[in-house]
Amino acid sequence: MDPTFELVEAIRATDNAVYLLDQRQLPDIVDYLPCTTGQDVIQAIQVLAVRGAPAIGIAGAYGLWLESRRLRDTPNFHDELKKSAEQIQSARPTAVNLSWAVRYALSHVQSLGVDDTIKTLKQIADQLLAEDVALNRQIGDWGLSLFDGKVSLLTHCNTGSLATGGYGTALGVIRSLFREHRLREVFVDETRPLLQGARLTAWELSQEKIPARLITDSMAGSVMAQHLVDGVIVGADRIALNGDTANKIGTYSVAVLAHYHQIPFYVAAPLSTFDANALSGADIPIEMRNPDEIRKLRGVNIAPEEIETYNPAFDITPGRLITAFITEKGVIRPPFDKTIRDMVSGNAP
Numbered sequence: 068m069d070p071t072f073e074l075v076e077a078i079r080a081t082d083n084a085v086y087l088l089d090q091r092q093l094p095d096i097v098d099y100l101p102c103t104t105g106q107d108v109i110q111a112i113q114v115l116a117v118r119g120a121p122a123i124g125i126a127g128a129y130g131l132w133l134e135s136r137r138l139r140d141t142p143n144f145h146d147e148l149k150k151s152a153e154q155i156q157s158a159r160p161t162a163v164n165l166s167w168a169v170r171y172a173l174s175h176v177q178s179l180g181v182d183d184t185i186k187t188l189k190q191i192a193d194q195l196l197a198e199d200v201a202l203n204r205q206i207g208d209w210g211l212s213l214f215d216g217k218v219s220l221l222t223h224c225n226t227g228s229l230a231t232g233g234y235g236t237a238l239g240v241i242r243s244l245f246r247e248h249r250l251r252e253v254f255v256d257e258t259r260p261l262l263q264g265a266r267l268t269a270w271e272l273s274q275e276k277i278p279a280r281l282i283t284d285s286m287a288g289s290v291m292a293q294h295l296v297d298g299v300i301v302g303a304d305r306i307a308l309n310g311d312t313a314n315k316i317g318t319y320s321v322a323v324l325a326h327y328h329q330i331p332f333y334v335a336a337p338l339s340t341f342d343a344n345a346l347s348g349a350d351i352p353i354e355m356r357n358p359d360e361i362r363k364l365r366g367v368n369i370a371p372e373e374i375e376t377y378n379p380a381f382d383i384t385p386g387r388l389i390t391a392f393i394t395e396k397g398v399i400r401p402p403f404d405k406t407i408r409d410m411v412s413g414n415a416p
């Protein structure tokens with residue numbers, strides 16, 4: 068990637084507002100939503116104007132700052148702020164980054180006065196945003212060690228600058244491989260029903276002239292059967308201590324196909340995506356979303372209005388189907404029951 072290339076910014080903040088790139092309108096329109104309250108941010112997270120586990124965590128932290136400004140003159144300021152934090156954390160249930168970031172921010176202001184709270188929450192949100200790019204570049208560089216020579220990869224959903232503070236997780240590894248001239252091409256799953264692959268990943272890769280081919284989700288198996296990919300790399304929304312991983316719906320199918328075709332399957336994610344309270348995938352809440360996301364495409368019916376649907380936003384890939392996790396602190400390989408605990412607790416060698 069051209070080092071002078073400007074990464075797309077999903078989140079921008081000024082002294083009194085947060086601007087979220089409205090990802091519902093991509094790739095056609097680049098437009099930022101102004102947010103001045105926590106409720107504005109909650110709404111943007113729920114409609115996926117801002118999306119992607121790390122990005123919604125950062126947006127949530129900014130939302131808490133906006134709430135502290137709104138509540139400035141409210142009696143019981145900290146009690147009200149705690150209620151706002153709980154509302155922001157519950158905007159979407161699966162990505163642990165959201166609850167982690169909001170809890171992290173709140174924990175730093177409990178004993179502060181109102182003005183110091185407002186100032187500190189803004190500093191923390193700015194810090195999470197600024198640090199995320201460096202953190203993703205570390206993930207990207209650790210990912211380089213997993214591949215020999217020039218490789219073709221398949222990815223699912225969007226894990227790029229739009230899903231993070233910049234650079235991306237799985238897409239960050241792809242960017243690092245491209246920068247090192249070690250990427251042949253990327254097969255991009257369109258990722259039904261909301262098409263994060265077609266609309267967002269294809270857009271990011273096209274902007275940077277990274278070689279890619281867009282495929283329908285149903286083509287992933289055929290692409291593997293034809294030996295067109297050397298590996299699969301995806302992101303994550305929440306990872307349990309045994310390696311079971313919640314990620315965009317369809318990830319499990321890709322993992323099963325990769326396993327069948329003996330193709331390595333990697334998950335790229337920051338340590339903040341690992342949930343020490345989740346022993347297995349059974350402990351991860353899966354968000355169920357609006358049926359019209361399946362029945363309609365940009366407002367146009369593609370199915371009978373009365374047809375029932377099943378629309379989980381995520382599925383669980385068992386740890387046994389995952390070759391390794393790529394984090395900012397290194398690569399985590401099986402046995403995940405031990406190695407994830409070691410990495411999360413800082414005891415990894």
Ligand SMILES: CSC[C@H]1O[C@H](OP(=O)(O)O)[C@H](O)[C@@H]1O
Nearest residue numbers: 118119120226230302303314315
């Ligand atoms: C960098 S992780 C992004 C992660 O979040 C996506 O979900 P959504 O678009 O619904 O926020 C998807 O699971 C990606 O892997």
